[in-house]
Each structure stands twice: as structure tokens, then as C-alpha cells.
Amino acid sequence: MKKILIANRGEIALRIVRACQDAGYKSVAIASEADMHALYARSADEIFPLKGNAPIETYLNQEAILDIAKKSGADAVHPGYGLLSENEVFAAAVEAAGLIWIGPPAEAISQLGDKVKARAIARKVGAPLLPSLEDGNITVEQAQTFVEKHGLPIIIKAQNGGGGRGMRIVRTIDELGSQMAAAEREAGLAFGRPECFVEVYVENARHVETQCLVDWKGTVAVLATRDCTLQRRQQKLIEEAPAPFLSNAQIDELKKASVGILGEVGYRGAATCEFLVTANGIYFLEVNTRVQVEHPVTEEVTGVDIIREMFDIAEGKTLPFTDVAVRGHSIEFRINAEDPWADFRPVPGKIRRLRLPGGPGVRIDFGYAEGDTIPPYYDSLVGKLIVTGRDRQQALERASRALAELELDGIKSVIPLHRAILQRDEFRTAYQQEFTVHTRWIDAEIDRLSQEARALDGQSSAQEVDLPQTKYVVEEKPDAAIYRVGIKAPLSGLVLEVCVKVGDRINRGDVVAIMESMKMEQSISADESGVVTEINVIQGAFIEMDADLMGLD
Template sequence: MKKILVANRGEIAVRIIRACRDAGYVSIAIASEADSQALFARLADEVHALSGTSPLQTYLNQQAILDIAARSGADAVHPGYGLLSENAEFAAAVEAAGLKWIGPSASAIDLLGDKVAARGIAKKVGAPLLPSVDDGHLTIEQAKAFAEEHGFPVIIKAQNGGGGRGMRVARGFEELEPQFAAAVREATIAFGRPECFIERYLERARHVETQCLADQYGNVVVLSTRDCSLQRRQQKLIEEAPAPFLSDRQVSQLTESSIAILKAVDYQGAATVEYLVTPEGDIYFLEVNTRVQVEHPVTEQITGVDIICQMFKIAEGERLDIVLPTIKQHSIEFRLNAEDLWADFSPAPGKIKRLQLPAGPGVRIDFGYLEGDTVPPYYDSLVGKIIVTGSTREEAISRSRRALAELSVEGIKTILPLHRTILDRAEFVAASPEDFQVYTRWIDAELPTLCEAALAYKQVNVPGREPPVNDAQAFKVEEEEAPTYRVGIKAPLSGLILEMLVSEGDMISAGDVVAIMESMKMEQSIIAEVAGVVAKINVSKGDFIEMDNDILGVD
């Protein structure tokens, strides 16, 4: 390999481009119109334009990316995470074009990306599994029978899903049917396939995972464990390595089953095998992510292994020759998302007017933006990550408080106050397994209390400055004709229309869901606030719409 096309954007594109520089490869960036001046585009050796702004037009446009790879003389593609990273069709197309795919084979992605198939593999190698119905043809009747046998709560999951999408929890029979329908709909919209499965839902389980590397010669190495329990709506916000308060027996069980699962599919590349750990210490297999993870830096910090560069070596056909040191450090990662904590985590794109980053011992910054850059509304809300490492968990927490106190962002809203608040919570900073009380729904359950405490850290506008707004230069709103209808149902955010659920002429009632849209990877149901007849629909599935523009008009 000589020239690597980075089929991604934002902070992971920056991370891969820097790794290319370290390893001596030429980096090729692809940039949408909204990202033409982005940090990753500025850092790459070459940058090629993608026409349009929406993900479908740009970073999910397989043919456009393959055309750029051909024109640029690239001989390899690194997909990063998200977008096309776990798309078996794209992986196969890259290899069919004569390029190296820096990741697992298309067949391995297919097998492990299908949650039902992955569960079958896990069962075959003896990994522990929760009770489920996962024959690939789940019906509401089967779901009801399962709930009657195993009790509530249960979770319905998209068979081909990931990233927290297509997952719905039901805590009673009255919730089961609507949640089942919602999971099927989300699965169809997000992944193009409606198949779902159902399993027991563990209310207070931790999310623990293993970071793995595998080469084409059958060697699999588990670098470390991680704990990713601090999540909001199944989206990870804080991760740490190694996972705290695990026994040697638990670590061995996680390691052995991870290796067995990956060997069963002749895996090569980076992988993360995810599990749930109950308060009683029981472990259950969850899924495999066939890509590099957002949280990979915490493992790099405690092991000294550059995971991206190892992916390069594996793609080059080299054998893994990693000698793992005894882990004597602890690392914590905080995702800085452009979201409004006090508006239910609504995406908050805009221009970063001022950015003061922390530094000092143990602090690593992986950001996709710098001061003066604009966070566009079309993509993921992740601005960057603060990774803090210490010789012990206690030191990592202490350094984290210092680092987050130094961090300052103006011009956009972020979830920084939430991170600062969590560092003051006894359930997280606990020094014993008995006192360590966080679990996957802890943030959701504690959110009112956390928000109240976070008010002390709330970002305020500097006197004399305008409140945060989107950069008008980057996002121009076309003047629209005067509406010909009584009232418009507006987009609450800038984003992509995933599905229109009504047609012109339909009667709607207040409270009806009329459309589904996505902003920065967050799905939003558009609710009618008035009753009437749909007079005009202004957008179609796949269109991008600016915040406060009318999705449809009602008479």
C-alpha cells in the first residue's frame, strides 16, 4: 500500500490521516461541500470533493467514493467507524476494484453484522447468551409469547442494526406492540431490512467489551477490556479502559469467548466484542462491531499499541507480533458532542467561536474541529474526544476533572457540563465494586438530577456577543414562496428526512407522527400539533431540510 483513501470525515478521518503520516502512507481525503474546509481535509495529502451535503449524496455514496479512489490512484481504503465501515457490499466493491480493504472481509462483516447470525456463532463456541427469539422472522405473536414466558422488560432489536439504532425496550404488554412496530420501522429506515429479534432486557447491566486484533494467519489478540456503560439512548458518552472491578475469572471469560468468536469466522482486522455484565457478575454476549471503535484511544493509551497502524499492517499481510505489557494505567474518554443538554440532547451545530483545549500530563485530544471551524448539521454531532490517562483509576479521574475544567467552548452548545457533573458523582468515581453503581441506563434514569447539578457548569454567552447561531456563510437558507396553507408543521432541527408517513389529502390529528427525520445520527419523530388536511408536502424521503422550515402544510 502507498496511497490510502480515508472513506470518512470528522475526528476519525483526522486520526487515520495522522496514522498515515506516521506510517509513511499518502492520505487521500474525501470531503462533502459542507466539509470542504474541514480540519481533516486541511490535513490530508490530497482532498477530493464529493458533490452535495447529505450523507446519502456524499459519504454513503459508494460509487462516488470508488470513482475518486480510481482517479486518485489509491490502492487501499480505510472506512473508519460509522458510515460505510460495516457495509459488506462496499467492502466487496472495494476489493473487486483491486483495492485493499483495511478491515475484515465482506463475509465476516456479513456474518457478524447480522446480530442473529452472530448470536448463532457465539452459541456455537459456547459464549453465554440471554434468552431470545432470534430465528430471523420475529412476529408480534412470538414477541408476546416470549414476554409471557420470560417476563418483562424485553428489548426488540434490529437484526442488522448497530449504534443504538432499531432498539426498543418494552416494560409491559401495553408497550410491546408499539415498541415492536417502532423497532421494525427504524430497522427498515436505517438499515434497509425490517428483521428484528427479541431478548430479555437487563435493567442494571454494565456494558463491557474487548478490543481485539486479528491477522490472516489465525492469530487473535485481545488488547484490553473497556467499560462503556455511561450511555444516553444507547449512545456511548464516556468509556474507560481497562473495565474496572472485573475479576480475573470474568476477564478470562471475556477474552476466551472473544477469541473463539473471531476465529470462527476467520476474522482479520480490528474488532470489538461487546457483552453485558449483571450486578451478580454474570456475562452475556451482545454483539461484534467489525470496525475500529470511537473509544479505541483508551486502549491505545494503556497498552501503547497504535490500533490504526496495526490495521495497516494486517492489511499488508503482516503477522501480529504484539507483546502485551502488564497494564498498569487507566484511561477515560469523554465524547464532546455538539448537543444541547437542556433540550433533550438536541443537536446544536454551528461555528466554534472560541476553543481552549486542555493539556498537561496524561491528556490526549482527538478533535475533528478547531477554533473557527463550523460543525455542520448534516452529520454526527461528535466534535472530539478528551482522553485522560493516569497510573490508577483515581489519578485518571483527578486528571479528568482538571482537564475538563480547562476545556472551554464558545459558539456552540456541548455536553461538557454533563461530563463535569458525572465526575462528581459517587456512583462513577467509586473505589470499590460495591459502590460502582453505573449501568447502561444510569444517565437516562438520573438525567433530571444530573441536569440540575450541571447548571453550575452551564455555558453562557460572553456579554456583548451574539448567541450561538449556525454559520450563515456555511448554510444559506433559500427564500421560500409564501405558504398556501393554513399552518406549517416545521422541522425542529436541521436534518435528513428518513420517511414521510402521510400524503397530500390525508386527514391528520394532533399528536400523529407525520414524518421521521434524522439530525446528526439522532432520529426524531415529527408530531402534528394541529388537526386538518395535509395540503402540501414540501420534502421527499432523502431530502435535507433546514430547522424551522415547513415539512408540510395543513389546512
Template sequence: MGISRILIANRGEIALRIHRAAHEMGIETVAVHSTADAEAMHVRLADHAVCIGPPSATESYLNVAAIISAAEVAQCDAIHPGYGFLSENAKFAEIVEAHDIKWIGPKPGHIRTMGDKVAAKQTAGELGLPLVPGSDGAVSDPEEGRKIATEIGYPVIIKAASGGGGRGMKVCESEDQLETLMKQAGSEAKAAFGDATVYIEKYLGNPRHIEFQVFGDGEGNAIHLGERDCSLQRRHQKVLEEAPSPILSDDERHRMGMICADAMAKMGYRGAGTIEFLWEDGGFYFIEMNTRLQVEHPVTEAITGVDLVREQIRIADGKPLSVAQDELEFNGHAIECRINAEDPFTFAPSPGKVTYYHPAGGMHVRVDSGLYAGYSIPPYYDSMIAKLIVYGRNREGCIMRLRRALEEMVVEGVKTSIPLHQELLRQDDVLNGDYSIKWLEEWLETREA
């Protein structure tokens, strides 16, 4: 017997996204919800709904016992965690499987390994993923420091081994500064953390954030579905994402994608995953791996034609990958704007009642949202209320269509980030694809000044 009823352990647009994929596969859905989400669209559309607690996420969407009870009472044979909440909680995945319920996600062991920064970096290196070059461990001798810095190339960054918060960190541009800066970093580290140990890494001054979408069947077969450029960020929160990256060549995409796919095959990875890198001057440097579906997955769907949620469900049901690497074609360009209920420039949250809602439409325009007129956006959860995803035959055409879609989209009653996206699409650097992870914050600062 295959999967016939899925419990969706999430809320908002992603819960709706999972419901739609399941229904297209002939699978029933069970929505769980807090009391604050009783009128949410995913609750209205699901085949069954179970209230699992009060508004606080801790007492509802993070309440493992309540979710498992709901799954058992509703006789679900699988749980999809979406993203956020319990999606990368290895213990929850283990509990789900211990109750003979299929977990629509990676093996719990892989979630645990990749959720630990030290273990993830070590595993990534063993799997052949490129890491930020640097010393293997502590460096105390300036001569040894010079040798390492010369090998990896200046600028380098000297970091306190016990560090954090930017203390005990020094960027070194040339060899003649190295000894002095090593001493300074060591002294700061000793004062701040009681440990003078430092290590050396390649300094990435202005990198981009580029991530690869991967899929494995858990049996040693894996593919990549290209990359997404998520460099437009504020406080490490992504604002706009696009695929493919405007900076990569087809050769780089293929080479790096295959390195990622091969790593996942070696690992025996199951389901959807995203391998995140910093990119600078042609070099990729592993940051982390997300063992779940990403918010920005629709841009990958747009350029590949593959339904990633459907693929997740198939894999969890023991079926093979629906597409082989050599069958995948990458066509056109897609951009996603995250639309939040917040002031577009101060970013202050703006929950409240939506008095009027008109989603953008037209050819190759997709809106993932649970909004409707009369809906009250609760103040208890993340402020993202919609994702506007636009596809074009090329990047220029995609941007023109996105501008039109942003003009057309109306959300009244609350403030939204739509005006921010409209202004971003007037900036030459964005139009030219010439931006890094620092660009948005620097632009916001100059705009305020």
C-alpha cells in the same frame, strides 16, 4: 510492494485519526469529502482530496461507486473505512477487494456473519462465547417452562418469538407466576403478531455493557487488548467509556479476554474487532460483535500503548501482529468523553459556526477532533465533534485530570455536551464506578423532575 497510499472513506475526527497513523508510517492519504466538508480539517491535512458528492451521506460517504472511482483515480492501494458509514458493509468490502485494493478491515464473510443477529449468536455459541441462557426454541408447555426457568434461575423473561417493541414480553420473578405469565405473553403475541409462540431467557435486570477489543492476523493468531466499560449510555448511545472496567478483577479480565482471543483465533479473524457483552453478577452474556474500529478505541490505546489504527494497517498489509498476548501490559486507567454539538441536557442538535476553540492539554490528555475556530459544523452528520481522552496512573487520578481538562476545554459558537460530562463527574455513583446501562437515563429523568 506494501501499502503506500490509503483512501480514507470517512470524515471528521476518525478520518483525521487515520491520516495521522498513516503519515507516521510514511503512507500518503487521500481524503474523500462531501461538498459540506470541503473545509474540514481531514481534507486540509490529507495529501490529496477528492469531492465525492453533495452533503447527503447517501450521495457521498455511502456512495460506493464514487468512493471506488476516487480510489482508482487517486491510485490508492488500500481503503480504510473508519467506523459508521460503510465500515460494516460486507458488499462494499467485497467490491474493494474485487478492484485489487486492500481492505483495511476484516474478511467480508466475517463482516456478513457478525452483522446478522441470528448468525452472530449462533457463531458466538459455536466459538465458545457465553450467551444469554434460555430455551433452545419455542416453549408451549408450562411444565417445560418451569424446568427451563429452574435451570437458568429466576428472574426469567418470557418473549414472543415474533416480537418487538416490548410486546409479548413478561418478566417472571418466581415459579408460581410462570404459567399465568406464559399465557399472558402468548395471548399478547397472538394479538400483536398473529403468533402465540414464546421462548424463555434469563432476565438481566440491571446489567453493565462491557466489551473486549480483539485483533487477529487472519492466519489463526489472535490477541485481546482488555475490556472497556461503556455502560453510561442514553438511548443505546454511549456517552462516556473507560478502561479497564471498575467492576472486573484481573482474573476475570484475563479469563474472559482469553475466551474472546481464542474465539477469534478459531474463526481466523483478521484485523480489529470488538465483542460486546452484557455483564451482571459475574456473568458475561454475548450481545454482538462489531467488525470495525470503535469510537472508544483510544482508551484501549492509552492503557496498552498499542496504536490500533497502525495495527489495522499492518494487518491489511499482510504483516503479523506486532505484539504477542504475553507481551501486552495493562497499565493505569483511561476515560473518554464523547463531546457532541448539542444541548447538554435536552440533546437537541446544535450545528453552526465555531467562533472560538481551545482544546484541553497537559500531560496524558488527548483530544481527537477536527475542530478549529471558524469551522462550521454541518447539520447533516452525527453530532460528535470531539473526543476527550484522559489517562491516569489509577482511576481516581484519571478522574481528577479529566475534571481539569473539561474545565480547560472551550468550544464557543455552538452548544456542547461538556457541561453534561462535568455534572456526571460530580455524581457519587460515577465516581464509585457503580452504574449500569440504565443509570444515565434514570439519572436524567430524576434531574428533570
């Protein structure tokens, strides 16, 4: 390999650009119109434009990306995470074009990227699984029968894809139909495949995983464990390595299952095997056939550059190790452009001020710099703060200092939430032993965390939520006055569904539309009651914040 095309954007694209520089490869970046002046694009050796902004016409446009690879003279493709990274069709097309695919074989992606197939493989090698319904196109009636047998809650999951997309928890039978429809809609939009399956949901569980590397000879190295329990909306927010408070027997079980699953499919490259740890045992979840967002914490405690190892494996080299010593403890905080006090609503916009922390044990992996604009078309990740210490206690101490130094103005972010979490005894102590902190802990504690964040900031109130203001226009008529309430979009994004039609009478709080912004689905509710007089948007359209969705009398 001499020149690597990076089929991605943002923070991970910049991470791969830097790895190319370290290894002596030329880097080729691709960029949508909104990303042409992004930090990763400015850093790459070459940059090629993609027409448009929507993911489907840019970073998911396989034909356009392969055409750029040919024009640029690239001889390899690294897909990063998300987007096309777990698309077996793209992996096969890259190799068919005579390029090196820096990832696992297409067949391995196909087997493990399909969660139902992956569960069958896990079952074959003896990995423990939760009860599930995996019969392809599942009907509401089939799901009801499953609930009658196993009880509630259950979780509906996209059969293909990951990252928390296409996942819905069902706690009452009345919401089963609507949640299945929502999961299938989101899965279809995110992965082009609406198929979902159903699984028993464990309320109080930890999310742990193993970071693995596999070379051409089939040698599997399990580098370390990670804990990714701290999540919102089933998406990770804080990650640690190694996963704390696991027994040696639990670690051995995780490693054995990981090696067995990857060996069964003839894997090659970087992989992450994910599990739930519960009071009753460990259960296999899925395999991510790519590098993970949280890979830096493993790098910090093992000294292994995972991106460089992916390069070497793609070059046909064998792993120089099978076991790695783990030293110290590392914690990663995802810095997302989201308002944590408004249901984690995404807030794209311009970064007017950015002051990054430093000092011992601090690593910064950001995809944006001061003055950059975060576009509304992609995910909300601004960057990652990774803090490492000789043990978990020192890592927590350094994290408190680093988060206090971090300043991000111009957009709202989850930084205040991170600061509040660090003050909680449950997080700082051995919470995992009693499962007092679990995968739904942030969602359950968000109101208290909001109050504590307000106290930490010395504010009289939490961050204000910028909701659109209702406008009243009075039309003078001889015998009546008509009060028109315009419903505006509270964010920029894609219109997934218009839930009302002209003439419908709606009440305050009714959902009138569903939008997607920065990979998150948002329900748009009416601020006032009335009758819909006009609808100004169509399904599939991309609209800007404050756009007029519909008129209301």
C-alpha cells in the same frame, strides 16, 4: 501500500490521516460538499469531492468512492468506523478492484455483522447468551409470545449494524407494535436492512468489551478490556480502559469468549467483542468488525497504536505480541453537538470559540476547529477528550481539570453533562460492584444531572431549549377571524414520516412528524391544538431548521 484512501469523514478520518503521516503513507480523503473545507480534508495529502451531502449519495456511495480510489491511484482503503466500515459488499468490491482492504475479510464481516449469525457463532464456542427471538422477519404476534414466556422488558435490535441505531426498549406490551416499527424503520434507514431481533433486556447491567487484533496467521491478541456503561439512547458517551472492578475470573471469561468467536470465523484485523456484565453473569452482545470510536483509551493504557497495527496486518505482517501489559487508567469523553437537557437533541452549527485543554495525561482527538461548521447530515460527534492517569483516581482528577478548561461556544454540547457526572459519587467510586450505575443510568438521572450542572455553572436555570416560536396571523373576514399556527421544524434533518394529513384535528403534544438529524430520530410534536390546513414537506425530504412543516388552524 503507498497511498491510502480514507472512506470516512470527521474525527476518525483525521485520526487515519495522522496515522498515514506517521507511517509514511500518502492519504486520500473524500468529502461531501459540506465537508470540503473540514479539518480532515484540509489535513490530507489529497482531497476528492463527492457530489451532494446526504450520506446515501456521498459516504455510502460505493461506486463513487471506488471511482475516486482509481483516479487517485490509491492502493488501499481504510473505512474507519460507521458508514461502510461493516459492509461486506463494499469490502469485497474493494478487493475485487485490486485494492487492499484495511479490515477483516468480507466473509467474516458477513458472519459477525449479522447479529443473529454472530449469536449462533457465540453459542457454538460456548459464550453465554441472553434469551432471544431470532426468526428473521419477526411479527408482533411472535414478539408477544416471546414476552409471555420471558416477560418484560425486552429490547428490539437491528440485525445488521450497530452504534445504538435501530434499538428500542419495550417496557409495556401496549408499545410493542410501535417500538418494533420504529426500530425497523431506523434500521432500514441506517443500514439498508430493516430486519430486527428481540432479546431479554437487563435493566441494571454494565457494558464491557475487549479490544482485539488478529493477524494473518490467526493469532488473536486481546489488548485490554473497556467499560462503556455510560450511555444515552443506547449510545456510548463515556468509556474507560481497562474496565474497572472486574475479577480475574471475569476477565478470563471475556478473553476466552473473544478468542473463540474470532477464531471461529477466520478473522483478521481489529475487532471489538461486546458483553453485558450483570449480577447473574456475563452475556455476549455482538462483535464490531472495525475500529471503535473509543479505541484511544486502549491505546493510552497499552502503548499500541491500533490504526498502525491495522496497517501492518493489511500489509501481511504478523503481530509482534500476543499479550500486552496494561499500565494506568484512561477515560474518554465524547463531545457531541447535542443539548443534553432537551432529550439530547442534535444542534449542528458554527463553532465560534474552541479552547482545548492541555497538561499531563490529556489527549485531544477532535474533528473540528474553531470557526468550523458542524453540518446536520452526519453524526453529532465533535471530538473526544481522552484523559489518562497512573490509576482511575488520578484520571478522574485530571478529567475534572480538563473539562473545566474545555470551552466550546456557538453550539450546545454535552460538556456540562460530563462535568456533572464527574461530581457524582456513584461514578467516582466502585459503583459497578453494586450496579448502581448502569447502561440506563444517564437517562434515569438526567433531571438531577441537569440541576447539578446548573449549580456547577452558577446559573439560575439550565441551558435554554431553543424551540420554534408559534406565529399567529389573523386574516380579517366579515364574520370570523382564523388563527393560523405554523408548525416549524425545530432542527435540520431528514423527514422520515409525516404522521398527519390535511384536515386532521390534533391536540397539543401530538406527534405530527418524525425526523432524523445527525443519526438521531426525533419526534416533532404540536405546540398547539387545531386542524391541519396544509403540509409543506414530503417523506424523504431534507429540510432546514425553522422550515414550515405544516399549517394549523
